[in-house]
Amino acid sequence: MRDSGCDGNQPETQNSTSPLMGEDGWGVAASADPKIKRALKVPQLRMTGRGLWISALIVPPLCFVALFIVYPIVSAFAYAFFDWQGLKRLDFVGLENFHTVLFVEPYRSWTINAFKNNVIVFFALMVLQNGLGFILAYALWRELPGARFHRIAVFLPVVLSTIIVAYLFKLFYHPLFGVVNITLKGIGLGWLAQPWLGQSGTALGSIIVAQAWHMVGFPTLVFLAGMQRIPSEILDAVRMETESEWVKITKIVWPLVAPSATIVFTLLFVGAFNWFELPYIMGGLDGSPFGSTDVLGLYFYRTAFGNVSSGQQDFGLGSALAVIIFIFIAIVAGVITTRLRAREIQL
């Protein structure tokens, strides 16, 4: 890469009579011979040992990405414009599928319901996962007693498989034998014990709590890394001016960890609207009970591939949904990123 970097500089320097360029021979040769000049103008990767080595490293993952990510996305775009019968592609129907999932009942209310739940998930996790993550990171950073232990403890659930977390919390929430209800009864709050996953009012919230528990270590880690980049003298300087933790956090720490916030917010947004595993295992493919845990991921899966109770499949509608979700996520994530980037500060 050093070669191409050097070549990239050529157009600016070769025509000027920069003494630096003249001295080392490159500039002289480039301006003397137009052939070499043309050759140098385009940064190119020659098939030397180094170039081969770089290609050998880049090509396999590129193929992988093309085959399993780019191709499915592109084909989903294509599928969305056709009518399907099982795996058999029928006629081109234009925007019919999009129209159906957005405006024709019962798809319309299913879409709205799932989207509404995703929005709830996003905001709830923003508070529970990122908010708590920031507070945890701050506590860990301030080296409160036990910080060493908790630094590991907080991150540990992140390495657990989502499947394990989902089944674990399903057991926790079990109406009769679950640790949640048993604990509530044990401490005299038996009237709060309820079938957490079995009623519309509490199911989604219960799954969100499981998700937050699982992933809170990630924003914590990113925020903590951001905080550790703040020079200690800046904190000393703040302490000379105020003792209020609130002022320190809101006016100094928070603005200075903005780069971490950008990453964490964007990833949370993408994750919340692609949410699938936890509701799939804990709420089931139908988003039970009564669609209260239905999210776009489940809804898309059900529409495209069918569910347990009905084998009805519709690739066209499913693909249309997938495309809508993709575009929505891409646009909003793009806006979030550029907006948040603007407030990042170089330390």
Add this chain to the structure above:
Amino acid sequence: MARLSLRGIKKRFKTTDVLHGIDLEIGDREFVVFVGPSGCGKSTLLRLIAGLDPISDGDFFLNDQRMNDVAPSRRGIAMVFQSYALYPHMDVYENMAFGARLMGLSKDEVEKRIADAARMLRLDELLKRKPRELSGGQRQRVAIGRALVRKPDVFLLDEPLSNLDAALRSDVRLEIAKLHRDIGGTMIYVTHDQVEAMTLADKIVVMNAGRIEQVGSPRELYETPANTFVATFIGSPRMALVDVTRDGERLGVTNGGSIATGALPAGQTYKLGLRPDAVKLAKGHGGEGFSASVVYTEYLGDNAYVYVRLADGTLVSARTAPNDLYAPDEAVTVTVEPGSAHYFSAEDGRRLAP
């Protein structure tokens, strides 16, 4: 008005004692410099005064009020940090306004103070700039400005010049001296550079290994150092210490001749302290004085320093006229200006009065 009184201040980090009982009185409007080698505890002491680290033992009074448990922001103390520690996300104006607003000052008052500070420190043009758009010297001035707008009783400056290049350093040093004259607050300044200490201070506190070695004016420290540490720390090139034995009115070096220096303190053996300007050189051996050989010469234009080695191996520097030329290994004889030598105890290095 600010008088500081430190009584038996100790600082312990886990099991390591960093400060072993500091007693110090600092008067109103004094410019005090803590000076000492790296790790002597001078910055730690400053942080204790600021309140950034808790005091392990002893009492700190500011205007007769015990400050040990008072939060840093409530001590009426402002600090200028070595790295300046400006808030990177705020412009110069905001950097200065932040602390002032937190003091609960009115908007007009904040604005007036910033305008005053900006004028005094020539920051008017820079108020809308972010710290990363400023040069080192400008950042330094903003850091001082941020301290100024709070109108503190005490200014603490922690090695404020060490991140500046040499040329800028003497300029800023002058500005700090002028600033102290203009605003008249009590200033405590930490440095390891004895030139900064000598040029700025009303009072220098020389520290070593967690203890105060001596407190005094620059002149006192230079002319009557309390012990060999202070004697060798203050002054450049450093004072030479020669182990001598008394023989009547004469002082002799092992195998290296003897000199008469005038009145002598009691005792048999001393360390004889010689500053470069107290030493006279004569070419050749023999005659009155210590015999020595030239090691090397530093030519500085208006004068020169000649380093010579005595018979017992001690290196002594002598200030000479720039035209006196000495070749390496040349034999010379060292004599001492009467009355300009210092005497220290051979056992504990304390100053001995003649």
